[in-house]
Amino acid sequence: MSCRPQLLSPGGTTLKRPTSDHEAARLAALAPYQQADALPENALDRLTTLAARLFRVPTAFVSLIDDQRQLFSSRYGLNITGTARSVAFCDHTLAQGEILCVPDTLDDPRFRDSPLVHGYPHIRFYAGIPLTTPDGHHIGTVCLTDTQPRPPLTDDDRQHLADIAVLVMDRMEVHRLELLRHASQQRLESISATSPDAIICTDLRRGITFWNPAATAMFGYGPEEMAGQYVAGLIPERCQTDYRNELDRLTADEAAISQPRTLQIWGLRR
Structure with missing residues (x-):
């Protein structure tokens, strides 16, 4: 899923959001997963590919959302690496705290004027679910998009999407714990060398x-x-x-x- 890195933002700028106590805690929970080496390259690509094939959509991706940006940790059928948070559909998914499905973005006043609808990637259908850490913070999403409108997700679709999100979060959590153990081991070795x-x-x-x-x-x-x-x-x-x-x-x-x-x-x- 390699491509030339790009970042989409409205008018080339991003909007800084005020940080509440809840948002500060969310960003703190996000940080370990957002490190440059937080996941090996392509670690999640099988899951995004599976999602695209299972739902028969041209685009699927995993995003992590910080205070200003949405960055894609894995993507299928998408030639950008992120967007400004201010235009991210996934920000609405985080705010909702559960699956968000938009059968036709032109019929939804929240999205009908979005640059992501009228420009690349030309989103007409969107479905996303929050990625939730073990302590309950929403740090990102698993998303599906299409350039054509689609029917709403069925109950089975929603369960499949929820299952994929759990698999993605499990994979990210396992690697976070591996990094934590490695850091602890290094600290121990440093202290123990002169003990x-x-x-x-x-x-x-x-x-x-x-x-x-x-x-x-x-x-x-x-x-x-x-x-x-x-x-x-x-x-x-x-x-x-x-x-x-x-x-x-x-x-x-x-x-x-x-x-x-x-x-x-x-x-x-x-």
Whole structure:
């Protein structure tokens, strides 16, 4: 879906909106998803392509809306990367807080004079649904448009569009959490590099993900040797039962992971 970047705005300008407490909170919730590296390139394109095919429309897109602009995170059949918020159909979708369907924009006084109707992309039909974060903020939309009027969405159509929006938000949220974990890991590594305590980070699927210099001094293994290995290899046979029981407790009780706990156990030096 690559194209030459463009930004549409009325008369080449955008209008700055007053920021209420609610809007300030919404913009704060938007920020992590709007970072330049918030999503890998084309991460959402399969979903926008699916939406266009499912509804048989020429254009589908995912937008994120800040205080002045609507920027398209993914687009199918669209040769612009964003518009001013002041002319964005999707701003009305955010304000409504639910699916907005406009069967014919020329029959709707809110849109009949819009530059997006009389100029590119020549919107005559529009349907959009808010993208809602886990804490309830509307940060963007999933939208369908056509250059011809269309019948209103059916109940089934509305459910399909809602399902696609959930998939889009899930994909964005998973990547946001990945970035957060990565940032936390970097902070931990920075602090741990000079710590006198041996600090080891481990993942049940990926094994050891971090091993600081003090751990090398304690166990005799370097970080390159231990990357991807499992802590169980550092536990003597007589302590394996206690160690396995602790792992079972952690995996069986999600809340246990966030609760500090000390397990005193022997370790094997090289």
